[in-house]
Amino acid sequence: MKKDKNKLETHNPIWLSISEAAKICGIGNRTIRRAIKNLTVEFKIVNERYFVDFISVVIFLQTNIKLKNKFYQYGLGQYLDQLEKNIIEKKNRNK
Secondary structure (H helix, E strand, O other), X not given: OOOOXXXXXXXXXXXXXXXXXXXXXXOOHHHHHHHHHOOOOOEEEEOOEEEEEHHHHHHHHOOOHHHHHHHHXXXXXXXXXXXXXXXXXXXXXXX
């Protein structure tokens, strides 16, 4: 497993299976497997199944424009703009 200097340290990291991570991020299983092979994402093996750290996958997706676009178009990233708008509106209402 590769330790990334830019990785956010969390007390309870979110570990996802390869298929879960691919689905959430809007990319294919092969992309996640390639990242594991190249030691680009943090992973662990439990009962012969691979699990990847969610934060390391998101950081990996930001390294390539094509992957970044897929994340924002097909994955979890498509909801970030709306979430940000809702947070700003809520803050403005509370003032």
